[in-house]
Amino acid sequence: MRLAPRALCRAARAAWRENFSLDGRDVARWFPGHMAKGLKKMQSSLKLVDCVVEVHDARIPLSGRNPLFQETLGIKPHLLVLNKMDLADLSQRQKIIQHLGKKGLKNVIFTNCIKDENVKQNVELCIMVVGVPNVGKSSLINALRRQHLRKGKATRVGGEPGITRAVMSRIQVCERPLMFLLDTPGVLAPRIESVETGLKLALCGTVLDHLVGAESLADYLLYTLNRQRLFGYVQHYGLDGACDDVVSVLKHVAVRLGKTQKVKVLTGTGDVTVVQPDYPAAAHDFLRTFRRGLLGAVMLDRDVLQGPLDP
Numbered sequence: 099m100r101l102a103p104r105a106l107c108r109a110a111r112a113a114w115r116e117n118f119s120l121d122g123r124d125v126a127r128w129f130p131g132h133m134a135k136g137l138k139k140m141q142s143s144l145k146l147v148d149c150v151v152e153v154h155d156a157r158i159p160l161s162g163r164n165p166l167f168q169e170t171l172g173i174k175p176h177l178l179v180l181n182k183m184d185l186a187d188l189s190q191r192q193k194i195i196q197h198l199g200k201k202g203l204k205n206v207i208f209t210n211c212i213k214d215e216n217v218k219q220n221v222e223l224c225i226m227v228v229g230v231p232n233v234g235k236s237s238l239i240n241a242l243r244r245q246h247l248r249k250g251k252a253t254r255v256g257g258e259p260g261i262t263r264a265v266m267s268r269i270q271v272c273e274r275p276l277m278f279l280l281d282t283p284g285v286l287a288p289r290i291e292s293v294e295t296g297l298k299l300a301l302c303g304t305v306l307d308h309l310v311g312a313e314s315l316a317d318y319l320l321y322t323l324n325r326q327r328l329f330g331y332v333q334h335y336g337l338d339g340a341c342d343d344v345v346s347v348l349k350h351v352a353v354r355l356g357k358t359q360k361v362k363v364l365t366g367t368g369d370v371t372v373v374q375p376d377y378p379a380a381a382h383d384f385l386r387t388f389r390r391g392l393l394g395a396v397m398l399d400r401d402v403l404q405g406p407l408d409p
Contacts, residue, residue, distance in 0.1 A: 231284025
C-alpha cells in the first residue's frame with residue numbers, strides 16, 4: 099500500500115539528515131580562459147550599451163551571482179532578471195525582493211523564457227545581457243525576438259554551461275522602439291563563496307556536473323528535497339516511501355530504468371561477471387529529472403530566506 103505524502107513525511111522525518119556532510123569537499127574553481135576573456139570583452143563593450151541586464155536562476159536568487167558584474171559593469175543601469183521562474187518555489191517572492199534590495203538591487207523581474215512569461219519589455223536601448231552560465235541569457239534574447247519580431251532563435255541555447263563562448267554582435271529584438279541586445283558568455287566568480295553555494299549552482303546546471311560528481315550532487319538533491327518535504331521523487335520513480343539514503347534511491351532508479359552494467363568480480367574460483375546498478379547513470383537521470391521540473395518547484399535558497407535580512 100502506498101503512503102500519502104503526509105504519512106511519508108511522518109515516517110521518514112526521524113531518519114532525515116539535519117545537515118549535509120561536506121566531507122572536506124572543495125568545489126573546484128571554474129574560471130577558464132574564455133570566462134576571463136569574456137569579462138574583459140564585456141568591459142570594453144560597455145561604451146556601446148545603455149544598460150546591463152543580469153540573468154540568474156530563480157531557484158537560487160540569493161546564491162552564486164558574480165559580484166564582478168556590479169563591480170566592473172556597475173557604471174551602467176542594472177536590471178536583474180530571475181529566469182526559470184516555472185521551476186522555482188516563489189511563495190516568498192517578496193522576501194527575495196527585500197533581500198536583493200538590501201544589496202542595492204532595486205530593479206528585479208521574474209521570467210520564464212520557455213513560455214515567454216514577463217518578457218514584454220519595451221525599451222529603446224542597446225542592452226548587454228550578463229550572468230553566470232546556463233541561467234537563460236540566450237533564452238531571454240530569443241524570447242524577446244519571438245514576442246516583438248515574431249522571429250526564431252538568434253542565439254544557441256543548451257542545457258549545460260558554456261554554450262555562448264564570446265561576446266556577440268548586436269542582436270535586434272524589437273522594431274518599434276528599436277532595441278538591440280548583446281549576448282555574452284556566462285562568467286562565474288573566480289572563487290565560489292562556499293561549498294554549499296557551489297552545490298546549489300551545480301544542481302541548477304551552472305557548473306559542470308563532473309566538477310562536483312553526479313552522485314554527490316544527487317545526494318545533495320535528495321537531502322534538499324527531503325528537508326523541504328518535497329516528495330515528487332517518490333511518486334516519479336515508484337519508491338515505496340521517502341528515503342534519505344542516496345545509494346538505495348539510485349539503486350531503485352537504475353533498476354527501474356534498466357540502467358545496469360556488467361562488472362567482473364575476482365573470487366576464489368576465478369573471475370565472475372555480475373550485473374550491478376549503474377549508479378552514475380541513475381544519478382544523471384535523477385538530476386535531469388529535477389532540472390526539467392518533473393520533481394516539482396523548489397527554492398534552493400530557502401535556508402538563506404529563513405535567516406535575517408542582511409543589514
